Amino acid sequence: MKKTKGLFLTGFILVLCMVVIIPASHTRQPQGGKVVVRFWHAMAGPLGEVMKRMIKEFNEKHPQVYVKEEFMGSYSTLSQKTLASIVAKNNPELAQAYESWTAQLVDGDAIVPLDKFINNPEYGLTKAQYADLLPIFIKNNTFVNPRDKKKYLYSLPFNKSSPVLYYNKDMFKAAGLDPAKPPTTHAEFIEYAKKLTKDFNNDGNIDQYGYTTIGSAWDFGNVLYQKGGRFLDETETKVAFNSKEGAEALQFFLDLIDKHKVAYRTSGFNNQTDFTAGKVAMITGSCVSREFMKDQITFNWGTAQLPGDKRKAVVVYGTNICIFKNTTEVKQRWAWEFIKWFTSTENTARWAAETSYLPVRASALKSSRLQEHFKKEPDAKAAIDQLAWAEYEPSSAGWFRSRDYLIGAIDETLLKKATAKEALDKVAVKVQREIDKALKK
Incomplete structure (x- = not known):
């Protein structure tokens, strides 16, 4: 700098x-x-x-x-x-x-x-x-x-704040899952989400989803670090999110929606609204979200650590x-x-x-x-x-605008306008430009 x-x-x-x-x-x-x-x-x-x-x-x-x-x-x-x-x-x-x-x-x-x-x-x-x-x-x-x-x-x-997994214990019980044992790995998470996704009247339309995501840079970052990747290199001078791990992290969300059909994307605070309304079994949210949701919830619910993959990780x-x-x-x-x-x-x-x-x-x-x-x-x-395993977003002056670019890559991938790797590579050029500008190279 x-x-x-x-x-x-x-x-x-x-x-x-x-x-x-x-x-x-x-x-x-x-x-x-x-x-x-x-x-x-x-x-x-x-x-x-x-x-x-x-x-x-x-x-x-x-x-x-x-x-x-x-x-x-x-x-x-x-x-x-x-x-x-x-x-x-x-x-x-x-x-x-x-x-x-x-x-x-x-x-x-x-x-x-x-x-x-x-x-x-x-x-x-x-x-x-x-x-x-x-x-x-x-x-x-x-x-x-x-x-x-x-x-x-x-x-x-x-x-x-740190992100946590909010889950509906009543839905867990109805799906034959132990409410005291939330998923701890990505594989378990997918398995749980499949069991929690329901078409109750068999009309071909899903009535209850296992999960929903707002597709934020924070959501992506948590899975990115869990896959073993990172936003920038350790010196915070080079883009690192368009790695193999980054593509896997972004693909994880697309697969939940498109391949496994257990999730959907929403926006803003609609994930919290849908959770409190009993439309979805699990959401990722800030630990502070509980303060806004607890008075609206009429079912048994729990809060758990985010599932890990190659490692446990959350972005504070x-x-x-x-x-x-x-x-x-x-x-x-x-x-x-x-x-x-x-x-x-x-x-x-x-x-x-x-x-x-x-x-x-x-x-x-x-x-x-x-x-x-x-x-x-x-x-x-x-x-x-x-x-104990928390990470944090880059402190580079170039990161503030870069987050918006990253959301663009998430959008392109989830809308299937580009593959995860293509979208991340495209955005990586813009983000590197912002980082370089902050470094005054």
Whole structure:
């Protein structure tokens, strides 16, 4: 990543023109003389309400500061507004960011490495506190500063999730399957899906499917890694998803739909809607999806780890939280205090229990809060147990647009406009171009 700050800013002038920036004089008004720390986010619904309650609690415990959460709408809008605010020099102190966004912010010298806060003897983290952070979250928040070529921790995890298998236990039982034994391999998964697909009235039309997929880059990525492949090579400089394993992963979904006839493709959140309506026996979804589905489900259901193939693997997804450079030292310090508080053992355990997002500390897994939660909802533990073999999406600045290209390959394959290998090879050229552009080769 060798992009300069000037190039970064120039590249987003168009974004600035398209996004309305709230005047600084309006948004930076002090709240009763307190230090105001603005936090831009895209957290809505019940999960957003949990976050708001926690922010309120932080503010009550820290009377010197007021963390002002500001909802930006969708994640796409959040990304656009964040980049535009940097150009306008009206950025918030804190914001959610996916890894590919963070890479852009690092290249543009727009955010502060957290190392200077973490290593501060007065208000940083002890060695034990730092070591307690789960390794995968340290790894996927670490970026190379293109100016000094050194690695720094530029963000910490905020709302991270992993995919799980949701299944209808009543349908399992009716099909002669043990509801306590969900499929653990791809072969078992296909076998189960066949038994769960039903034409009850023998009219030639399927009334109940074994599975449905939204055909997302995330769905593809999970199977890709389970097949032994990966999105990019380990240096994140070369495309790797158009490998033999990649073609097998994409073919896996096509075969479920076309060959085995046990699945169909849907879109958006329709997989969840169909699952709660009892139209399909199994779906893959975020561990957080349970929070949106549980009140609508009228049958016995379960949550399990994703089936493996050559290996077990899941791709962890979700945003992190970062501190912006264009703000005062005092505001940066309080922004750090909020991050430290939010990611503490007590609060990350609370966040996980109340939202089903992943905790970010090993100590939280042993906390009484989560242990009690797992006793009440034992299936919730499936997502956490998978962290032992979790992967994450590329952190290259070129990956954000590349995901859309990859979805194009999935579309072409599932619509049978090209073979899996042909579609992936075609898209690989575009993705490599994006990666090269980010590397400034």
